[in-house]
């Protein structure tokens with residue numbers, strides 16, 4: 355059986371069928387108050403917030419606005435911290451861990467209100483998100499996390515015992531789960547397109563094919579050089595996350611591009627989908643392989659993503675690996691073909707948490723570590739408020755930090771090659787052995 359359908363699109367995200375990144379015709383201004391570098395969720399949200407504070411804003415983008423992760427992701431919406439409270443406390447201190455937990459609900463509510471206020475039509479559905487435990491010990495950890503979430507935040511969370519999992523997912527692979535009922539689904543590229551429309555309503559120029567190649571500082575601010583000309587700005591906000599390159603060396607050394615791959619199946623019968631995913635939630639796993647999967651917004655196919663590799667591999671290879679993982683969960687899908695396979699860069703920090711801050715006068719927000727549909731626009735707005743001195747810029751995510759790692763001393767993250775081998779040949783196998791041992 356061929357892996358891909360006859361019309362399969364390799365490298366073309368499923369989302370682009372309805373909302374592909376497009377050219378803008380805006381010219382680069384000679385000067386502005388705030389220059390935003392990067393036109394993904396972070397940059398566009400920063401532009402909206404800064405413009406609403408009265409600043410003259412311009413956005414420059416290396417390629418087409420939205421061509422980065424913001425039009426390629428899984429569209430899963432949630433803001434619970436990626437790390438449990440204990441890990442956060444170990445990395446950043448108990449007070450910061452408490453503040454991050456406390457900010458989860460406000461961040462999610464902010465994103466929902468933002469979508470509503472800007473009238474963004476992005477197939478938003480409050481599906482809830484289920485995190486499925488691959489092993490019994492993962493499920494024990496989830497119960498501890500649920501207790502912490504209840505004690506330290508307003509986030510709603512439910513524990514689902516193994517015996518009750520059948521109402522959520524049609525597989526016997528998992529040992530239990532936690533559900534975040536307030537989490538949601540959206541169409542990521544339509545979400546980006548709606549944000550871009552909101553920026554343009556404010557008459558903010560968004561200039562494509564204008565990578566910032568040099569950024570110089572003088573007494574009055576910055577001069578950014580791009581192939582489309584130079585622009586002078588009082589303040590600059592860096593919003594390049596997993597696509598950050600030189601000249602932003604300090605950030606390159608702290609936020610690295612970790613690819614994530616996604617496949618879309620061909621359209622599937624409604625009764626099969628009802629059997630596979632009766633809960634119709636956003637689904638993620640506890641495995642280090644970090645698979646995440648969902649129904650498409652129109653409910654006709656499965657979109658399945660994960661760590662097919664930690665570095666760039668041919669999409670045919672990545673698609674075959676993802677399909678094999680999908681069939682471990684749902685063997686019924688063995689003969690199903692794929693319509694799309696694509697990838698994008700997540701921007702990972704070594705602390706696995708984002709940071710909003712300023713370095714040598716350059717403001718930035720990045721390091722969402724694979725969780726940015728809420729955090730990127732939310733923290734993009736925070737970065738803008740910090741840049742204009744608005745008190746709404748306060749956030750616990752300015753109290754995290756972006757550590758360096760001894761394995762990442764140069765611009766290219768060479769460490770991802772050995773890390774990929776380590777994960778695939780040791781961590782993944784160990785987790786699968788543990789799952790088999792624990793039944």
Ligand SMILES: Cc1cc2nc3c(=O)[nH]c(=O)nc-3n(C[C@H](O)[C@H](O)[C@H](O)COP(=O)(O)OP(=O)(O)OC[C@H]3O[C@@H](n4cnc5c(N)ncnc54)[C@H](O)[C@@H]3O)c2cc1C
Pocket residue numbers: 391392393394395396397414415416417418419420421422423424425426427428429430431432564565566567593594595596597598599600613614615616659697698699700701720722723724725726727728730
């Ligand atoms: C495959 C995949 C699946 C994901 N799934 C989810 C999910 O389900 N839920 C979730 O919450 N998060 C998910 N994420 C993460 C989420 O997509 C990101 O965190 C978010 O989109 C980051 O937005 P951003 O604006 O910071 O970065 P991006 O959208 O990546 O934008 C950065 C932009 O900066 C531009 N740029 C870079 N350098 C320069 C320069 N020098 N000058 C000008 N422009 C420059 C790039 O071209 C790019 O367009 C996923 C990510 C990927 C890749």
